[in-house]
Amino acid sequence: MTTLTTTSRPGQRVSDPRPPKPKGGLPGVKKAAIMGGAYLIALIFITPYLEMFLTALRPVKEGADPTIIPKHFEWSNFTSVFSGTSSFGTNMRITLEVAFGATLLVLLVALPAAYYTARKKFRGRKAFLILVLVTQMFQPTAMVIGIYGEMRDLGLINSVWALIMVDAGFNLAFAVWILSAYFAAIPVELEQAAMIDGATRFGAFRRVTIPLAMPGIVTALIFTFIAAWNEFIVALTLTTSPDKAPLSVAVDNYIGQYTVDYGHLFASTVIATIPVIILFGLIERKVVDGLTAGSIK
Amino acid sequence: MTTHTEQRGRDLRPRRPHGARPALAGLAPLAWIGPAIALIAFAVLWPVVKMAQSSTRHWSRYGVDLGSNGTDNYSKLFKEQDLGGVLLRTGIWVVVVVTVTMVVSLAVAQLFNQRFPGRTVARWALIAPWAASVMMTALIFKYMLYQGYGFINILLDDLGLVDRSSPTADWLGHSTSGFVWEMAVAVFVSIPFTSYTVIAGLQTIPAEVYEAAKMDGASKLRTYFSVTLPMLRPSLLVAAVINVMNVFNSFPIIWEMTRGGPGYDTSTTTVFMWVLKKGGHIGESAALSVVNFVLVIVIVFAFLKVSKWNIEAD
Numbered sequence: 001m002t003t004l005t006t007t008s009r010p011g012q013r014v015s016d017p018r019p020p021k022p023k024g025g026l027p028g029v030k031k032a033a034i035m036g037g038a039y040l041i042a043l044i045f046i047t048p049y050l051e052m053f054l055t056a057l058r059p060v061k062e063g064a065d066p067t068i069i070p071k072h073f074e075w076s077n078f079t080s081v082f083s084g085t086s087s088f089g090t091n092m093r094i095t096l097e098v099a100f101g102a103t104l105l106v107l108l109v110a111l112p113a114a115y116y117t118a119r120k121k122f123r124g125r126k127a128f129l130i131l132v133l134v135t136q137m138f139q140p141t142a143m144v145i146g147i148y149g150e151m152r153d154l155g156l157i158n159s160v161w162a163l164i165m166v167d168a169g170f171n172l173a174f175a176v177w178i179l180s181a182y183f184a185a186i187p188v189e190l191e192q193a194a195m196i197d198g199a200t201r202f203g204a205f206r207r208v209t210i211p212l213a214m215p216g217i218v219t220a221l222i223f224t225f226i227a228a229w230n231e232f233i234v235a236l237t238l239t240t241s242p243d244k245a246p247l248s249v250a251v252d253n254y255i256g257q258y259t260v261d262y263g264h265l266f267a268s269t270v271i272a273t274i275p276v277i278i279l280f281g282l283i284e285r286k287v288v289d290g291l292t293a294g295s296i297k
Numbered sequence: 298m299t300t301h302t303e304q305r306g307r308d309l310r311p312r313r314p315h316g317a318r319p320a321l322a323g324l325a326p327l328a329w330i331g332p333a334i335a336l337i338a339f340a341v342l343w344p345v346v347k348m349a350q351s352s353t354r355h356w357s358r359y360g361v362d363l364g365s366n367g368t369d370n371y372s373k374l375f376k377e378q379d380l381g382g383v384l385l386r387t388g389i390w391v392v393v394v395v396t397v398t399m400v401v402s403l404a405v406a407q408l409f410n411q412r413f414p415g416r417t418v419a420r421w422a423l424i425a426p427w428a429a430s431v432m433m434t435a436l437i438f439k440y441m442l443y444q445g446y447g448f449i450n451i452l453l454d455d456l457g458l459v460d461r462s463s464p465t466a467d468w469l470g471h472s473t474s475g476f477v478w479e480m481a482v483a484v485f486v487s488i489p490f491t492s493y494t495v496i497a498g499l500q501t502i503p504a505e506v507y508e509a510a511k512m513d514g515a516s517k518l519r520t521y522f523s524v525t526l527p528m529l530r531p532s533l534l535v536a537a538v539i540n541v542m543n544v545f546n547s548f549p550i551i552w553e554m555t556r557g558g559p560g561y562d563t564s565t566t567t568v569f570m571w572v573l574k575k576g577g578h579i580g581e582s583a584a585l586s587v588v589n590f591v592l593v594i595v596i597v598f599a600f601l602k603v604s605k606w607n608i609e610a611d
Contacts, residue, residue, distance in 0.1 A: 035413045041405060042422035045489070049425055051448050052437045066446045066454075066461060109332040116329035123323070128330055135341050137538075137597045141546040141567050142589040143341075145574065145582055146348025152360075153347075169340020172333060230430035233548050233571075248432055252553070255436070262440065269433040280428030281421045288497045 049273060056267040063262060077267040087243045088268060091250035094160055095229060095272070098246055101164035102228035103221050106175050109168070110220065114179035115205070119188065136173035140166060144237040151238055158244040163235055167228040175220040182216030183209065219286045226276045247272045348590065351583035358577035370580035374588075377581070379561045379569070386476070387545070387565040394480050395540045398487040399533065405488060406495035427489035432549035438482045439554045442468045472562030475555045479563060482550050487543065491536045498532025499525070541596055566592075 056077055058070040065071075081088045117125055140147060147166060148157075156162035186209055194204040210217070232248040239245040242253055247268065254265055280287075327334075355366035374380065409420055426434055441448040444467040454461035469475045502525065510520045548567045551557055557564035557572055564572060566589050573582035 031413060034408060034411050035415070038408050038411075038413060038416070038419045041408065042419040045485075046422040046425050048434060048437045048441065049429065051441055052433075055437070055440060064446050066451050068448060068451060105336070109336050112328075113330040113333035116326060120326070122326040124326060128334070131334070131337060134597060135337050137542055138341055138593065139542060139546040140344075141548050142570075142586055142593055143344045143348055145351055145570070145579075145586045146344030146346070147340075149347040149351050150343050165336070166340045169336050172336055172340075176333060226428055230432070232430065232432045248430060251433065251436070255553070266437070266440070269430075269436060273429045273433055276430075277425050277428045280424055284417075284420055284424060287424070287493050288500065 049277070052266050052273065053270055055262055056270045058263055060261060060263060074263055077263045078271065081264050081267050081271070086264075087250065088247075090243050091245055091247045092271070094244070095246040095248075097160050098163045098167060098231070098235075099225050099229040101160065102167035102171065103225045105164060105168040106172055106224045107217075107221060110172055110175035110179055111217075114176045115183050115209070117176070118180045118183035132173045132176050135170070136177065138170070140170055140234045144233055147234060148237050156238075158239050158241055162238050163231070163246070164228075166234050166238075167231050168224070171224040171227050175224060178220050178223075179213065179216055182213045186212045215286055215289070219283050219289075222279055222283050226280060229272075229276055345590065348583055348586055352580065352587045354580060354583075356579035356583075358579075360579055366580070370584040373578075374581045374584045379564075383561060383564050383566055383569045386563070390476075390480065390483070390547075390565050391541060391544050394483040394487065394544045395537060397480075397484050398491050398540055398544075399537060401484065402488050402491035402495055402536070405492040406499060409492060410496050410499050423492065424489045426486045427493075430549075431486050431547070432553055434486055435482055435550045435553040438478070438485075439469065442478060442554075444468075444470075469555050470559070472559055475559075476563045479551050479554050482554070483544060483547055486550070487540055490543075491540060494532050494536040494539075495529060498529045501532075502528045538596070542593070545593070545596070 054069060057073040057075065059072050059074045062070050062072070113128075116122075117128065151157055151159075151162045154162075190208050190212070191201075191204040194208045195201065199207065230248065231246070232252070235246050235249045236252065239249055242250060245253070251265065251268055251272070254260065254268070352370050353365060353367060355363040355369070357363055405423070409416070409423060413419075442450065444450065444464075445462050447461075447466075450459065450461040450466045453459040453466075459466050464470075465474075468478050506524055506528070507520065510524050515523065546567060547565075548571065551563055551565060551568045552571070555563045557568040561569060561572070566585060570582050570585045570589065573579075573585060
């Protein structure tokens with residue numbers, strides 16, 4: 001058991017993600033066993049996505065062949081999903097609009113709230129933090145009937161704005177929580193020093209605090225982006241027309257059709273899945289910090 | 298707005314309003330946290346109110362409000378003969394999926410917290426299901442389970458366990474095997490997050506504690522159960538609660554793999570709610586969503602009580 005960290009210094013734990021180096025090397029056999037086990041688990045977890053990829057390449061006439069790897073690869077599936085009668089291009093555009101819109105909205109709303117709660121003690125701070133904590137526990141699934149009623153009253157059925165607002169609302173809590181932890185870890189003296197040097201309060205925030213909190217900001221934004229990108233049940237509830245739906249709903253509609261062309265279906269899901277897996281991989285190291293800051297604190 | 302001397306940051310106590318602008322001073326926080334409160338109110342609180350209202354209205358099949366009907370939706374819901382089974386199944390779903398996820402994740406976290414060559418790539422593979430859409434993961438599992446040519450059936454056939462064309466291999470066509478596979482997929486998509494929470498917890502345990510245990514001559518197993526596990530308690534608690542919420546609210550897995558069928562045999566409450574809505578029973582569906590919501594509230598409060606969450610961090 002040689003995988004331990006430094007003792008956590010307050011204010012440091014968030015910005016110190018690297019696990020420390022083990023003191024001695026592990027014995028060869030044990031190390032091989034650990035590697036073997038870890039690689040096997042990694043393989044199991046990536047297999048469905050490899051299979052998704054292989055199925056996307058499988059020609060229609062090999063559809064029912066009991067082979068793991070298709071004999072021919074139909075690369076054109078990845079381009080032909082965009083053409084023809086399918087609304088894939090439109091659905092893709094809507095998914096992008098919703099994901100970027102929700103991320104931007106969360107950034108605009110969470111940043112000031114997190115900064116203020118980290119820096120100031122004000123009346124209502126505790127109530128606000130409880131509100132954030134409780135909404136973090138809520139998920140739209142149990143509430144879709146209410147969300148549907150609200151948006152119908154407002155005439156926002158089939159509108160990307162409804163999806164942006166709901167996705168942002170349900171991901172706001174996590175962003176506030178994690179950003180607040182990052183801001184609290186940045187010594188207020190740094191901002192004061194900048195202000196003594198003549199910066200305005202906002203200038204100090206922009207030039208000193210934001211750059212230092214950047215890892216937290218990026219993590220919060222990527223989490224929001226992925227959640228909004230993948231969102232399914234709210235979009236399923238709020239869109240009634242195939243050309244107003246994001247990808248997730250479009251794929252679900254596709255399943256309901258009379259004959260399913262799996263090559264095209266899984267080409268769509270690969271296109272929808274790969275970007276977020278890569279994006280998430282980029283913040284993999286930060287995930288541990290985020291969880292430490294956001295939940296264990 | 299605070300360009301004057303309010304620069305003492307966190308030490309600043311809420312000052313008693315005095316001087317020229319008492320009313321404005323008290324409103325200062327709203328400029329910062331107001332937008333967040335507004336968004337939460339719009340996206341989260343308004344739907345709660347709307348949902349409660351909907352559950353007391355009489356709805357036509359096509360969603361036209363036909364006026365109040367008191368608690369009729371609830372009495373109709375509680376008379377549904379499938380409701381008992383659905384509730385029981387939801388309980389099994391949550392308990393089994395969360396328990397298995399936690400136990401497996403403890404082991405996975407221990408493994409992935411070690412240093413070994415290629416760890417970055419292995420971890421990348423491990424988080425794939427966390428990043429990917431659950432709905433699309435469920436779809437590929439459904440495809441892999443197809444009778445005759447699904448990847449899992451080919452594999453089981455090669456291992457000599459199941460004939461890939463036999464009725465047994467039609468896993469999702471039968472209620473029990475369908476539900477078991479759905480639970481397996483739910484565990485599969487829950488493990489990455491849970492493992493990462495445990496890894497985060499493992500990294501907060503100070504090295505000195507292990508050195509002390511070593512000096513006292515504790516065996517590795519003993520150290521794990523007497524030192525590691527107790528010190529992981531906060532992370533495990535957080536992971537368990539978040540998993541309970543996620544798994545309870547999980548809709549896409551069952552929806553994509555079996556649509557809650559055959560019959561309602563693989564439906565949990567969230568799937569049943571959707572099936573009712575789709576079938577035009579909007580009032581009943583709203584009533585069930587209120588029941589779901591109350592269950593969620595109970596879980597949240599139990600969590601707040603058990604964890605004695607320190608909101609005044611630091």
